[in-house]
Amino acid sequence: MKILLITRPDYDITTRYLSAWSKKVIELAEKKNVQVLDLKREKANPKELKSRILKMSPALIIFNGHGDNNCVTGYQDKILIQAGDNEELLESKIVYAVSCRSAAELGPKSIQAGALTYIGYTGDFIFCHDMNKITLPLNDKIVGLFLEPSNQVSISLIKGSTSQDATDRSKQFFWRNIQKMLSSEGTVESNQYAKYLWWNMKHQVCLGDNESTF
Amino acid sequence: MSTKSKKIKNNEFDKDMKELVKARLNVLPKNVSVSIGQEGTFNREELIEHVDKEDNIGQKITQVEMEFLQAIKKGELYENPIDYQTGL
Numbered sequence: 001m002k003i004l005l006i007t008r009p010d011y012d013i014t015t016r017y018l019s020a021w022s023k024k025v026i027e028l029a030e031k032k033n034v035q036v037l038d039l040k041r042e043k044a045n046p047k048e049l050k051s052r053i054l055k056m057s058p059a060l061i062i063f064n065g066h067g068d069n070n071c072v073t074g075y076q077d078k079i080l081i082q083a084g085d086n087e088e089l090l091e092s093k094i095v096y097a098v099s100c101r102s103a104a105e106l107g108p109k110s111i112q113a114g115a116l117t118y119i120g121y122t123g124d125f126i127f128c129h130d131m132n133k134i135t136l137p138l139n140d141k142i143v144g145l146f147l148e149p150s151n152q153v154s155i156s157l158i159k160g161s162t163s164q165d166a167t168d169r170s171k172q173f174f175w176r177n178i179q180k181m182l183s184s185e186g187t188v189e190s191n192q193y194a195k196y197l198w199w200n201m202k203h204q205v206c207l208g209d210n211e212s213t214f
Numbered sequence: 215m216s217t218k219s220k221k222i223k224n225n226e227f228d229k230d231m232k233e234l235v236k237a238r239l240n241v242l243p244k245n246v247s248v249s250i251g252q253e254g255t256f257n258r259e260e261l262i263e264h265v266d267k268e269d270n271i272g273q274k275i276t277q278v279e280m281e282f283l284q285a286i287k288k289g290e291l292y293e294n295p296i297d298y299q300t301g302l
Contacts, residue, residue: 012254013247013249014251014254014255017249066251066252067251073252077252099251100251100252124250124253125251126248126249126251127249128242128246128247128248128249129246129247129249129255130245130246131245131246131257171295172294172296174295175294175295179292182291188241189241189246192239192241192242194282195278195279196248198282198285198291199278199282
């Protein structure tokens, strides 16, 4: 049975949105008979992560959370993986990090340490959302413009696509939404959304083996 | 052009750029916030304030805006990303 590990820290507005929209990924994985190790809220901590990776050896790891050039974090900003510290935990894994900038330094270092593929963002991951929908994040159509494309990486990998195809598909979704925002379908503020969609698309990268599959 | 004139021209450009970024941010609806990773989430007024202060967040917002406008100018936004990456 294939095993997927996903972190969903869910402790501030940004991580709440990422966690909520990851439910769609988890539902699909379960439908495809993938075993899901869901590290939610307090469970998204370095000890739990290490233990689950060593015991269960998931082939795909999806990080949702904050990050920096050299790390990805979990609940309350606890560092989960840091370049030069514990990136060897990602050895032989396909990784997708929905976090800021981690593909700039942690990504390449993880590949050097043996990770199969690292998909992530070399710049800040930026999204817009409706403040009136904070309690119902899945009903927020504005955030959907951003998180539906980013989810395509995970969805495509679960469906069996190669890492490169998963990245391409995600970029196609970003691009499609940018075109919608810039077309006559768009509203006055659409240009503002297009700007951040373009930023995320531009900074999404696939490092390592781009033919790897889950 | 003297160094002094160049400096004045650069300052004018920075001022114009800041006003452009602020004007564009001003169309963001009041109920919409922007999440910028660990920096937090910001509404329209807060974003404009950061641009005014030219702090880290303000500089990031300005960078995104200016690079986006450059991309529009170059026509990059209308090219399929997969095509322009692979050169197909």
